[in-house]
Amino acid sequence: MTEHNSELIAGRYQLVERIGQGGMGRVWRGVDQQLFGREVAIKEIVFPLGLDDGDRTTLLGRFTGEARAAVTLSHPGIITIHDVVEHRGAPVIVMEYIRGQSLAAAIREQGRLPAQRVAEIGSAMLDALAEAHAARIVHRDIKPDNVLLTKDRVVLTDFGIAHLADATTKLSHSGIVIGTPQYMPPEQLEGKRPTPANDLWALGATLYHAVEGQPPFDAEGLHALAVAILTRPHRLVPARDEF
Numbered sequence: 312m313t314e315h316n317s318e319l320i321a322g323r324y325q326l327v328e329r330i331g332q333g334g335m336g337r338v339w340r341g342v343d344q345q346l347f348g349r350e351v352a353i354k355e356i357v358f359p360l361g362l363d364d365g366d367r368t369t370l371l372g373r374f375t376g377e378a379r380a381a382v383t384l385s386h387p388g389i390i391t392i393h394d395v396v397e398h399r400g401a402p403v404i405v406m407e408y409i410r411g412q413s414l415a416a417a418i419r420e421q422g423r424l425p426a427q428r429v430a431e432i433g434s435a436m437l438d439a440l441a442e443a444h445a446a447r448i449v450h451r452d453i454k455p456d457n458v459l460l461t462k463d464r465v466v467l468t469d470f471g472i473a474h475l476a477d478a479t480t481k482l483s484h485s486g487i488v489i490g491t492p493q494y495m496p497p498e499q500l501e502g503k504r505p506t507p508a509n510d511l512w513a514l515g516a517t518l519y520h521a522v523e524g525q526p527p528f529d530a531e532g533l534h535a536l537a538v539a540i541l542t543r544p545h546r547l548v549p550a551r552d553e554f
Contacts, residue, residue: 323344324344326339326353337354339353339355340352340353350408351408352409353406354404354406381470384446384448384470386438388442388466389442390470392405393405409459409461413458414456414458414459415458418521429518431465432521433514436453443470449507449510451510453467453494454513454516455520493516494513494517494526495509
């Protein structure tokens with residue numbers, strides 16, 4: 312896909328403009344031409360370099376299955392997935408288009424957020440995660456970038472993306488580590504089977520970042536960061552009394 316590509320994805324989804332890019336793919340604002348031009352967000356998943364054909368096929372199957380499971384989730388705090396399709400050998404997720412900003416963008420703009428506001432965001436996220444966990448879906452990649460804020464909603468996005476990252480790390484022989492280690496619990500860094508507790512750890516790290524303006528753990532390089540998370544207490548910060 313390119314920013315000037317005029318072809319339809321799955322014969323119906325037209326790309327309009329690229330609105331974001333991260334380690335796992337690119338996000339576009341688009342329109343669904345079969346639903347009267349409804350605006351949608353279209354996420355193109357980009358596989359890491361160096362995968363052989365067998366790994367790529369396995370990843371595509373695993374990711375598509377998990378993303379389609381997320382389609383069954385219906386909650387105002389979880390982004391609605393409209394469709395999951397394959398395009399040129401890679402998965403594409405079609406989601407509701409949300410006008411707002413990410414929690415990460417809010418932190419960049421404002422620095423520390425008011426504790427009361429962070430508590431409200433955390434409560435909404437917990438409610439959304441309870442819905443996902445009841446359906447036996449673990450997000451695996453809770454972080455400020457995956458929390459969208461609007462006037463009246465707090466929305467979790469990118470369910471299923473981290474499953475691809477987990478699988479890639481296990482399948483690849485290149486030692487690639489994909490994800491956001493600053494918010495990963497020790498069990499995830501050790502490669503253990505993900506559980507709802509992973510999401511709760513990552514939620515805590517995300518809310519810490521929002522309140523303090525920096526993540527609870529940081530270090531130069533992935534290895535040093537992993538050691539810090541596995542062996543050291545989080546950053547000590549002055550107590551804040553804003554309630």
